[in-house]
Amino acid sequence: MLQSAFLLVVQLLPGILLILLGWGFGDMPAFFINPARSGFAAIVLAASVTAIFLRIDFHPLRKGSAATGNQDVQLATLLILSLSLLWFLPFADRRKILTLKHEYWRYVGLLLCCIGVAVRLAALKALGQYFSAYVTLQPNHRLVRHGIYASIRHPLYLSLILAPTGIALVFASWLASPILILALIFVFERIGAEECLLAAHFGSKFEEYRSRTRKLIPFLL
Numbered sequence: 001m002l003q004s005a006f007l008l009v010v011q012l013l014p015g016i017l018l019i020l021l022g023w024g025f026g027d028m029p030a031f032f033i034n035p036a037r038s039g040f041a042a043i044v045l046a047a048s049v050t051a052i053f054l055r056i057d058f059h060p061l062r063k064g065s066a067a068t069g070n071q072d073v074q075l076a077t078l079l080i081l082s083l084s085l086l087w088f089l090p091f092a093d094r095r096k097i098l099t100l101k102h103e104y105w106r107y108v109g110l111l112l113c114c115i116g117v118a119v120r121l122a123a124l125k126a127l128g129q130y131f132s133a134y135v136t137l138q139p140n141h142r143l144v145r146h147g148i149y150a151s152i153r154h155p156l157y158l159s160l161i162l163a164p165t166g167i168a169l170v171f172a173s174w175l176a177s178p179i180l181i182l183a184l185i186f187v188f189e190r191i192g193a194e195e196c197l198l199a200a201h202f203g204s205k206f207e208e209y210r211s212r213t214r215k216l217i218p219f220l221l
Helices: 002-023 025-032 035-053 072-095 104-130 155-170 176-202 204-211
Strands: none
Touching: 002 025, 002 035, 002 072, 025 035, 025 072, 035 104, 035 155, 072 155, 104 155, 155 176, 176 204
């Protein structure tokens, strides 16, 4: 449990500090006076406690034995872009840069964040030691088909669509649209690569699993 808590703090702390830095440490009450931003902080806290309680494995850098292509540059670019946005979104929100007119978008974003985080926690719990940020296979890899994976094959990628878009909307940013588009492009490219790898490794077992499940949304997609 201590190791899970440590890895969680290491991964979350830079993002939290960048959000607060972007907003400005001198006016924290103004950040939390908005219910949507306060709700976002509550989601992060609740998700962190839940993850520690469930002893979720947060080790994202397992390259495994069959990593496809050179993913380091792609993942590094994604990390830099994500961290930059975590600073810019609150910075722009406080200064009314590229902000949406209607406040209800913040609550749409809060709902997307909540669903995205819940989906991600469920996926990480089901994956356990097989989780990696890389498209790869771990030693003695098993095809995970229980939990949330019984209905959809790529819940982690669903969370990567929902949560970043939701965060942008919580901060009432017009950037929610390009973030959603970029997330969709990234996700579907990764899904294609991952399914090719799984099909090659697991053969008919994966084909049977693929025939009765959806990629991202049960019964739809």
